[in-house]
Amino acid sequence: MSTTAAALHDHHEPQLTGIKRWLLTTNHKDIGTLYLWFSFIMFLLGGGMALIIRAELFQPGLQIVDPQFFNSMTTMHALVMIFGGVMPAFVGLANWMIPMMIGAPDMALPRMNNWSFWILPFAFAMLISTLFMRGGAPAAGWTMYAPLVLQTGDAFPFMIFSIHLLGISSVMGAINIIATVLNMRAPGMSLMRMPLFVWTWLITAYLLIAVIPVLAGAVTMLLTDKFFGTSFFNPAGGGDPVLFQHIFWFFGHPEVYILILPAFGVMSQIIPTFARKPLFGYASMVYASASIAFLSFIVWAHHMFTVGMPLAGELFFMFSTMLIAIPTGVKVFNWVATMWRGAMTFETPMLFAIAFVVLFTIGGFSGLMLAITPADFQYHDSYFVVAHFHYVLVPGAIFALIAAVYFWLPKWTGHMYSEALGKWHFWLSAVSLNVTFFPMHFVGLAGMQRRVPDYALQFADFNAISSVGAFIFGTSQLLFLYLVIKCIRGGPQASARVWEGAHGLEWTVPSPAPAHTFNTVPDSEVIRRETLA
C-alpha cells in the first residue's frame, strides 16, 4: 500500500514492456484486462469439465469416465466456474469501469490490486494440479460437506489452501472497491448519482468481506479436523456434521448474490442505453439491491431443509426466502418499465440483456418453488436444483458478463465488434442454453438425482437433448473468443459515445480509453449531465 493513486500519478512510472508490463502493472485498466482474460480461460476450462459431464450423461450407463472422476468433474466444474469464471470476471469489470464511472484516476490501492490478481493464477494452479494427484481431484462436491470431503486423498490440503488464496484475493479486491467508491469519487458524484453498476458492486464488496472470512473459517476447520485431531464436524469427538452445512451456507447463500448482484448492475447500465430512457426507479433499484444483500444473511438454511430442522426453523427459512422475491421482483419490473415505450434497438448487448431478464426470471421462479419447504423434500438434490441454479447463473451471471463485454468492448479496444457475429453468438447461446437446461427441470421433477454418473432409463431422451445443447453452447463460446480477438485486432473506429443512448462518465473519454483517465477531476457540470440523465 506504499503506492496510492495520488502518489502514482505524481511521478509517472516508466513504460514497462513485455511480460513485466503485465506482472508489475498497477493500472486499473491493465488489471481489469488481466482479470477478464483469466476468467475467460477459466470459463473455457470449467466449460470443458461440464462437457465431460454431459458426454458421460448422454446415455445411461457408464461409458466415458469412471464415477470417481465424474464426481471430480462436477466438483471442479463448480469451483472453477464460481471462483475462477464468474467472480474474477466481475472484479475485472469493476476494475475497468468503476474508476471511469466515478471520475477517479485509478483504484484506491493500485499495488494491492496487482497483488489480488496475481494470487489467482497460483491458487488455480494449485487447485487444478489436484487433477493429477493420487486419489484424484476433490470429488465431494463444491459444498465440501463433512465427513465425505475428509475422504479426499492428497488433493485435500491443496483444495483448502487454494480456497484460502482465492478468498484472500476476493477480500483484497472487495476492500479495494469499497475504498475506491467511498474515497475516490469526483466532486459532484454523490452516492445517489452513482451508476447502478457501481452501487451493486459496492454492496457486493460488503457481502464479500462479510462472508468470505466465514468460508475461510469453515475450510480451516475441515483442515484441522483432518490433520490436527480437532472434532468440529466429527461426532465421535462431540462435533456435528450438520454444523458444517450451517457454516458453509452462511457463506454460500450470500455468495450466490455476490455472483448475481453485479450482473443486476450491468443490466441497469445496458437496458436504459438501448431503450433510450433513463432507468426506471433508480432509488428503488439501490434499495432493492441492499435489501437482497441483507436478506441473503438470514435464509441460508433453505439449502438444508432435509437435515432435520424444527418446524419453526423450516417455516422461518421458507418465508424469509420467499421475501427475497419482492426486491428481486422490483428489479425485474423496473427493467421492464425502463423498456416500456422506449425507442428500443436490439444490438447484441441488448439482446443478451433481454434474454437475461426473461431467463433469470425463470430461474427465480424455480427458486421460489424450491423455497417451499414441503415441496423441497422432493426437489432436494435432484436435477431440478441443477436446472434452477444454472438458469440463474448461465443466462444470469454469464449472460450479464457477455453483455457487458459487448457493451464496453468498443470503449476498451476503440473498435466496433462484428454485429453479425455477435447476433450469431447470441442466438446460438440463447437457444442452446435452453435446450441444455430446460429438460433438467423435467428429469429433476421425475426424480433424477444430481452428481450421479448414471441414471434410470426413462431419463435417457431428455439427457441426450441436454447433452446436445451443452455441446452447441460450449462451441458457440469459441465464436465469442474469435469475435473478441477480431475486435481487438481491428474493426470500424468506435466513437467516444459508442452507443446513441449511452450516458455516464465512461462515455466522455475517447475510445479506446487512454491508459490514464480522469487525472484531472471531471467537470461537475459534465457529471450532472451524465448521471440521472
Next chain:
Amino acid sequence: MQVKNHSERTVIKLIVVVLAMFGFGYALVPLYDVICDVTGLNGKTGRISEAESAEQVADINRTIKIQFVASVNAGAPWDFYPNEYEMEVRPGGVYYTTFKAVNKTSHSLVGQAVPSLAPREAALYFNKTECFCFTQQSFTPNESRDMPVRFIVDRDLPVNIDSLVLSYTFFNITPDNQKS
C-alpha cells in the same frame, strides 16, 4: 495525500470487519451447540444428577415405550447391541439398562458412543444420570463388557409422544499410533 489517509482509514476498518467475520465463523460452533441444547435439536439428550432425578415421582397413569438401537460407525471393530431391545417406562421414574460391546480385535481399543433420541421434540425431556456415552470407553484385546445407562423420562414429556427410540453409535477413537 488526503486520498491516501482516507483510504487507509477505510482499509483498516474493513480489515477489522474481515477478522471479526473470521472469528464469527468460529463463534458459530459454540452458538450451534447452545441452540441444540436449548431446542433439543439433533436428538441431543440431557444429563442430570442423581439427586435431581430423585426429586421426580413416577407417573403411574402413563407408560412410554422405549426402543434401543445400537450401531457402530463404519469400520469400528466392535459388536455392539442393547441387552434389552425394548422397555416400558413411566415418566418420572429412574430406569436402568445395559448395552453390550465386544472388542473383535486382539489389541486395545478406545471407543466413544454418541447418543441420539427420536422423536427430537422428546430430547429435551430425556435425561441421564449415568451413561457409558459420558466418557471414552477403553477395551482390552477381545474384551466383552456390559455398559450401563441410567435414565429418566421427564413427567413434562408432551402427551402426544408415547414411544421413543434411543440410539447409540459407537465410534473408534483409538489414537492412530495405537491402531495396528
